[in-house]
Amino acid sequence: MKTSVVIVGGGPAGLAAAVSCYDAGVKDILILERDNCLGGILNQCIHNGFGLHTFKEELTGPEYAARYVAMAAEREIPYKLNTMVLNIEPQADGTKLVTAVNTEGLMEITAEAVVLAMGCRERPRGALNIPGFRPAGIYSAGTAQRFVNIDGVMPGKRVVILGSGDIGLIMARRMTLEGAKVLAVAELMPYSGGLKRNIVQCLNDYDIPLKLSTTVTKIHGQKHLTGVTLQKVDERRRPIPGTEEYYDCDTLLLSCGLLPENELSSQAGVQLSPVTSGPVVTSSLETSVPGVFACGNVLHVHDLVDYVSAEASTAGKHAAEYVCNPDHTEARKLRLRTEGGARYTVPVYAEPEKMEPQLKVYFRVGDVYKNAVLTVSALLPDGERKELSRKKKNVMAPGEMEQVFLKKDDLLPLPAGSEIIVKVEGNA
Amino acid sequence: MIKELTCINCPLGCSLRAEVEIVDGNPVVTSVTGNTCPRGEAYAKKELTHPTRIITSTVRVHGGRLAAVPVKTASDIPKEKIFDVMEVLRGIDVNAPVHLGDVVVENVAGTGVAIVATRTVE
Known part of the structure; x- marks a missing residue:
């Protein structure tokens, strides 16, 4: 064919x-x-x-x-x-x-x-290194979403969610609406991985606690999940002894990244x-x-x-x-590189001759930045830097995709071998 | 009184600052800043006086290709009515085919708002 x-x-x-x-x-x-x-x-x-x-x-x-x-x-x-x-x-x-x-x-x-x-696809339990047994009752948040929304069945009644990704937050609300008790959403990082609006309308609306810098350190139950132990972690994400809390639950949902x-x-x-x-x-x-x-x-x-x-x-x-x-x-390619808080850009190469008058570049930051300054500059082959744009943002967070525009007219005159630097500075 | 809140209308999640005054015992929003579109202002005014939400859920289907059809409230309903609406939806069954946009329940839980299907199930 x-x-x-x-x-x-x-x-x-x-x-x-x-x-x-x-x-x-x-x-x-x-x-x-x-x-x-x-x-x-x-x-x-x-x-x-x-x-x-x-x-x-x-x-x-x-x-x-x-x-x-x-x-x-x-x-x-x-x-x-x-x-x-x-x-x-x-x-x-x-x-x-x-x-x-x-x-x-x-x-x-x-x-x-x-x-x-x-x-x-969702990051599975196997990629998270949660110690303990492998009982039934542990699902990725998206699997539970399919059960509830497509198949019309509920995976459990008392739920703990690990990870504050958007699907986990959405499922915290969904399970609550369908009559389950969502005891807590635990997040390893000191900030949420989901969108702010989902914290508000999925957790705050239903008084579901979000426990930051917290993870699951033990799975209880052999045939079916009977509970989990949540524990606080320090700034290097190591569990802090003495902070263990037991949660009696039959379901653990994982929303730990895609x-x-x-x-x-x-x-x-x-x-x-x-x-x-x-x-x-x-x-x-x-x-x-x-x-x-x-x-x-x-x-x-x-x-x-x-x-x-x-x-x-x-x-x-x-x-x-x-x-x-x-x-x-x-076509001629100019490489995009990141500095400071920016973790990556999509695309990685700009083709000045082929691109549209404006190119939207997506990126994410690796930490929460307050009073952030986002600059785009051209690094010429002789080492000279030419600033192309500068923008201030109150807050930038890893959970939110950011974007910046490159202008064809700015890139066309750049000599071959130039690089475009996307940089985020601010208080981490 | 200044109230800070996050707009939930779209994933931008604008941080809003609203000034609230109490007039005759009722909260009145006098100014909203931080919004990037008119939805933010409307949201802050509603949220601080009479909060509402769109509710989405599913309803059981008989004889269809799927066991459940997704539904939503055709417009936002008072926040305190959310669990009343869910109670009504739990008692509802529909027969396939259901088409996107079909009204599944009229005036759900006395809100004056209809429940409509958001997918076609044949």
């Missing part, structure tokens, strides 16, 4: 990429989705707050997904459900061989361009960032493998689906350009 563009994943990123690719003139697209419906994780995110940027109204997850499913349907963009992509292999002629499997069997698709839109799902990207030879665990991309959202693009949570974990859709539209458009323009000579 042959197609111009294969999109791996039919969630918000894949759908938005497909729609923009189609609108940019490449109509020969195939979306491959492993679940039994399109829309991805939005289908189980039944809470509201989606779409204020994209649609200027407040939608629930399923409603937001339905809008994009409808846009793809209007364009009659083909998709295959229950289809798992097994491998992506760049070929000598520049095409990509995509191997996938479903109930019809194994299929091989030759594509000119591929958009990676596989999303992310990991971009990049096994396929690695197999395809795509270079990954050790900080984001997502592909290293240019301002066209093209990975280190020409013609392979990435967007959404597989690229880096986003706070807002609206930003995912915007990013995916960019990826889809550039995938279409790649297909339409057979000249694939490499």
Whole structure:
């Protein structure tokens, strides 16, 4: 089978990429989705707050997904459900061989361009090193979300949540509404990993305590969870003896971070960032493998689906350009680097000649910064620094994705070998 | 009196400062700062006088492809009515097909607000 563009994943990123690719003139697209419906994780995110940027109204997850499913349907963009992509292999002629499997069997698709839109998954218990038995009753917050919102069953009645990621906060409220008692949300770090609005409307509204600098140090119960021990940690995240508190509970939910799902990207030879665990991309959202693009949570974990859709539209458009323009000579690249509190940037390379008049650069900080100053400067090959922009922010926190704009006109005159420095300074 | 609060309308979560005066025994918000859009001002005024929330949940479905259909209140309801609304939803069953936007319950728990489906379940 042959197609111009294969999109791996039919969630918000894949759908938005497909729609923009189609609108940019490449109509020969195939979306491959492993679940039994399109829309991805939005289908189980039944809470509201989606779409204020994209649609200027407040939608629930399923409603937001339905809008994009409808846009793809209007364009009659083909998709295959229950289809798992097994491998992506760049070929000598520049095409990509995509191997996938479903109930019809194994299929091989030759594509000119591929958009990676596989999303992310939750950090599991095995990655957290919580000591103790392995009883039933311990779930990732997203698994519990699926149980409650899709399958209509409750995993338990007395709940402790480890990690203050947004899904954990959302589930604290959801379980409370459904009659469970949520005893506490414990967070290892001295600050919350979730959005402030979720602390307010999911915890404060229901008097659920958030215990910062606290972790689970013991799991009780052999067949089924009977309780957990929470313990305070010091500034080096070591448990402080004597601060143990026992919580009688039948459910422990883990909301300890999301990991971009990049096994396929690695197999395809795509270079990954050790900080984001997502592909290293240019301002066209093209990975280190020409013609392979990435967007959404597989690229880096986003706070807002609206930003995912915007990013995916960019990826889809550039995938279409790649297909339409057979000249694939490499554009000039300027590397983006971080200093101070900024941990990473997406993209990692700006291509001044190819980029839009304005390039949105996403980044996160590694700590809470107050009275923060965000500067962007050009570091010229001779060592000279030229400040391009400066902005003050009252607070910057790791739980909130930040953005800064680069202007094409600022980057075009920079000599080859220049670097762009994104720097955050402030009181940590 | 100055009250500080976090706007919950969108994930920006603006930090708001509102000035509240008591007029005839009732709180009145006289100024709001820190908001980046008009929703923030409206939120602070409501939150400090008569807080409301949109409630989202699920309702059991019979004969559908899924066991439950997600629903929401068509607009915000008084915060103190949240558990009354949940009690009503626990007693509701619907038959498939249910379509996105269908009214599942009218005037839920006396709030004057409808419960609508947020997904199609066939």
